[in-house]
Amino acid sequence: MLKLVLARTTAMVALLMFTPLVHAQTVSRQQAGAVENQKPAAAPRHDISGIWDPGNNGIQPLGPRAMPDDGKPEHQLPYTPLGLEALNTHKPSNGVRSVLPGETNDPVVYCDPQGIPREDLYELRTTQILQTPLNVIVLYEFGKIWRAVWTDGRDLPKDPEPRWFGYSVGKWEDDYTFVVQTSGMDERTWVDRAGRPHSAELRVEEKFHRVDHDTLELTVTIDDPKMYTKPWVALDKLHFKLQPPNFDVREMICSPTEFAEYNKIIGNPASGKGAQ
Amino acid sequence: MRNKLTTIFLGLLLVSVPLFAHHGAAAYDTDKKTTMKVTVSEWFWANPHCFLKFDVKDDKGNVVHWALESSNPADMVNLGWSKETFKPGDQVTVTFMPVKNGNPVGRIQNVVLANGQTLSARVVF
Numbered sequence: 001m002l003k004l005v006l007a008r009t010t011a012m013v014a015l016l017m018f019t020p021l022v023h024a025q026t027v028s029r030q031q032a033g034a035v036e037n038q039k040p041a042a043a044p045r046h047d048i049s050g051i052w053d054p055g056n057n058g059i060q061p062l063g064p065r066a067m068p069d070d071g072k073p074e075h076q077l078p079y080t081p082l083g084l085e086a087l088n089t090h091k092p093s094n095g096v097r098s099v100l101p102g103e104t105n106d107p108v109v110y111c112d113p114q115g116i117p118r119e120d121l122y123e124l125r126t127t128q129i130l131q132t133p134l135n136v137i138v139l140y141e142f143g144k145i146w147r148a149v150w151t152d153g154r155d156l157p158k159d160p161e162p163r164w165f166g167y168s169v170g171k172w173e174d175d176y177t178f179v180v181q182t183s184g185m186d187e188r189t190w191v192d193r194a195g196r197p198h199s200a201e202l203r204v205e206e207k208f209h210r211v212d213h214d215t216l217e218l219t220v221t222i223d224d225p226k227m228y229t230k231p232w233v234a235l236d237k238l239h240f241k242l243q244p245p246n247f248d249v250r251e252m253i254c255s256p257t258e259f260a261e262y263n264k265i266i267g268n269p270a271s272g273k274g275a276q
Numbered sequence: 277m278r279n280k281l282t283t284i285f286l287g288l289l290l291v292s293v294p295l296f297a298h299h300g301a302a303a304y305d306t307d308k309k310t311t312m313k314v315t316v317s318e319w320f321w322a323n324p325h326c327f328l329k330f331d332v333k334d335d336k337g338n339v340v341h342w343a344l345e346s347s348n349p350a351d352m353v354n355l356g357w358s359k360e361t362f363k364p365g366d367q368v369t370v371t372f373m374p375v376k377n378g379n380p381v382g383r384i385q386n387v388v389l390a391n392g393q394t395l396s397a398r399v400v401f
Contacts, residue, residue, distance in 0.1 A: 056354075056401050094300035101303060109324070125350065141350075252350050258322045265320075265343045266327055269379040270303035 041213035045175040048208045049131045051247045052216050052240035058124030061193060062095045064220070064234035069194030071096045083197060083227035090195030097195065102263070102271030106195065107188060111254035114143060115164040115189035116182050117204045120220050121234055122193040126249045129208075136170055136178065142252045149180050160184035162200060173207070180206040191222060192234070199226035209237070216240040304373045304383055314342070316366040321359035323348050328362060328370065328384065342380040344372050346397045356395055366390050 062068035067075055079087060091097075093104035108114055114122065125141035136149040149170040157167055166185035173179045182204040191198050202224040209217045218238045223231040267273075314330040325345040332340050346352055349359075362368065367390050372382035384397040 056399065059351075059399070059401055061401065092300075093302070098300045098302040101300065250350050250353070252323065252348065255323060259324060261320075261322070262324055262327070262345075265329070266325065266345045266381055269343070269381045270375045270377075272377045272379070
């Protein structure tokens with residue numbers, strides 16, 4: 001009984017995340033088949049493929065959903081002295097440590113790639129996953145970027161040339177859980193929107209769990225002994241709902257020219273850097 | 277029954293929403309809401325934020341060029357907005373948070389269109 005109530009509640013909340021606050025017509029969201037009193041089909045084995053929508057839960061404006069930078073003591077991270085020093089060089093344009101729009105040094109605001117793990121931890125939107133015999137390809141809406149997770153048994157490279165999105169290998173922990181390990185990430189990226197830092201020693205673990213036919217959950221753990229005294233969970237079972245295979249994923253692309261226009265009209269005047 | 281549940285859940289969602297949108301509120305006077313009846317000059321549907329431009333005459337009769345931002349197109353579409361929501365010349369009533377420094381810039385909270393329809397610009401997280 002409790003399970004049914006919980007399932008209905010989850011379905012209702014998921015439904016409402018797509019509902020505008022006023023009675024305007026929603027033009028974009030295509031609902032997947034499940035309605036509140038229909039039990040979803042069982043999870044297929046070894047299959048996380050599909051077009052997956054986290055609703056607005058993936059936007060994560062204050063930092064990762066399980067560890068936002070909101071000033072609460074339970075969300076204070078176990079920084080090393082180096083970690084705290086690095087954090088203080090990052091000037092985010094949102095959250096409790098926010099600076100004015102014209103003062104931020106958030107690389108993503110200037111259209112640098114998000115990289116891993118930030119692609120999971122900020123503006124995570126409709127995500128498509130494809131499985132090939134040798135790898136799993138993840139296609140992200142924000143930045144319209146993709147990454148490959150190798151499933152051919154290779155190890156992570158030792159001493160690799162850094163990449164924005166690092167190097168990823170993955171395997172099935174059980175029939176419904178795909179676990180990804182990533183290393184070799186470029187130090188220029190921030191972990192999240194709040195400006196949490198990472199070093200070249202960062203290891204990211206992502207667990208994709210196929211709960212049932214229509215539901216995927218993502219858990220992300222950050223492990224960087226140079227910046228944090230212990231690993232911490234950034235996303236804890238973030239819920240994705242399966243979309244129909246003909247779903248058209250929007251473009252969300254950071255355009256430097258659009259950003260320059262925004263700064264001219266809004267960002268600089270808002271920061272007192274001169275009126276229009 | 278479903279409508280009642282909808283109202284309750286919407287209420288809960290509204291309560292749990294952080295005050296500022298995901299592009300920061302440091303510049304804005306978040307306690308202050310200003311409402312103006314304006315004639316649209318331009319509507320930009322673009323990342324990182326959409327923005328609405330209009331001109332207003334001040335007390336001395338000088339034209340002041342205003343610009344109000346909203347969230348990005350992906351968010352706005354989910355709230356019922358589109359690149360067609362405004363045309364130059366549309367007469368609308370807009371409610372917004374002004375910037376603290378007094379420049380003619382702000383962030384839209386909601387708009388009442390010429391046809392009477394109200395659109396909220398507040399993204400629900």
